[in-house]
Amino acid sequence: xxxxxxxxxxxxxxxxxxxxxxxxxxxxxxxxxxxxxxxxxxxxxxxxxxxxxxxxxxxxxxxxxxxxxxxxxxxxxxxxxxxxxxxxxxxxxxxxxxxxxxxxxxxxxxx
Amino acid sequence: xxxxxxxxxxxxxxxxxxxxxxxxxxxxxxxxxxxxxxxxxxxxxxxxxxxxxxxxxxxxxxxxxxxxxxxxxxxxxxxxxxxxxxxxxxxxxxxxxxxxxxxxxxxxxxx
Numbered sequence: 001x002x003x004x005x006x007x008x009x010x011x012x013x014x015x016x017x018x019x020x021x022x023x024x025x026x027x028x029x030x031x032x033x034x035x036x037x038x039x040x041x042x043x044x045x046x047x048x049x050x051x052x053x054x055x056x057x058x059x060x061x062x063x064x065x066x067x068x069x070x071x072x073x074x075x076x077x078x079x080x081x082x083x084x085x086x087x088x089x090x091x092x093x094x095x096x097x098x099x100x101x102x103x104x105x106x107x108x109x110x111x
Numbered sequence: 112x113x114x115x116x117x118x119x120x121x122x123x124x125x126x127x128x129x130x131x132x133x134x135x136x137x138x139x140x141x142x143x144x145x146x147x148x149x150x151x152x153x154x155x156x157x158x159x160x161x162x163x164x165x166x167x168x169x170x171x172x173x174x175x176x177x178x179x180x181x182x183x184x185x186x187x188x189x190x191x192x193x194x195x196x197x198x199x200x201x202x203x204x205x206x207x208x209x210x211x212x213x214x215x216x217x218x219x220x221x222x
Contacts, residue, residue, distance in 0.1 A: 034209065041215055096167060097142055098169075102153075104153065104154075
């Protein structure tokens with residue numbers, strides 16, 4: 001059965017810390033992995049990863065995919081209180097757009 | 112671009128009543144998705160359409176739920192009759208290929 005597992009489930013850090021969020025997947029014929037940030041409202045798109053070993057970067061956020069070991073990490077450096085959110089990863093099974101979402105990592109950044 | 116538009120943003124109804132949620136996808140997007148999010152179950156895909164045609168409705172919980180997409184710019188999700196366990200946030204999302212963009216959601220409370 002296809003599945004997506006995120007860890008940790010929750011994380012509390014102080015401003016300025018660096019965090020690493022994990023997403024592992026078991027999906028046959030992988031084609032892409034997506035990261036989303038969800039604050040109080042709807043998930044907003046962060047990254048889409050398709051190729052192994054190529055880092056995607058946006059400001060203090062970066063993400064990389066390891067297709068051999070079937071996981072992705074999302075790094076946030078110099079965290080700010082505005083980074084507090086639930087971070088979701090999602091993978092579409094082969095031939096469909098029926099995305100499988102992980103349960104998310106709830107990040108809280110303290111001032 | 113206005114993004115994905117959903118209405119209403121909040122809905123409070125009594126058990127047994129019919130509820131209709133509405134969605135306008137981003138222009139030019141050929142995929143439309145309906146999700147439900149709860150604390151217990153996370154983000155669940157209910158149904159998705161491609162070019163107005165339902166592709167996979169296996170996530171629709173039961174016959175009380177139905178969804179339509181009469182044209183490329185409008186979709187509805189209907190619950191009839193509603194039950195308290197349907198209380199959740201319902202998101203609509205649209206995409207071209209893999210990157211989905213979510214609407215603000217409808218928070219449904221069934222008393």
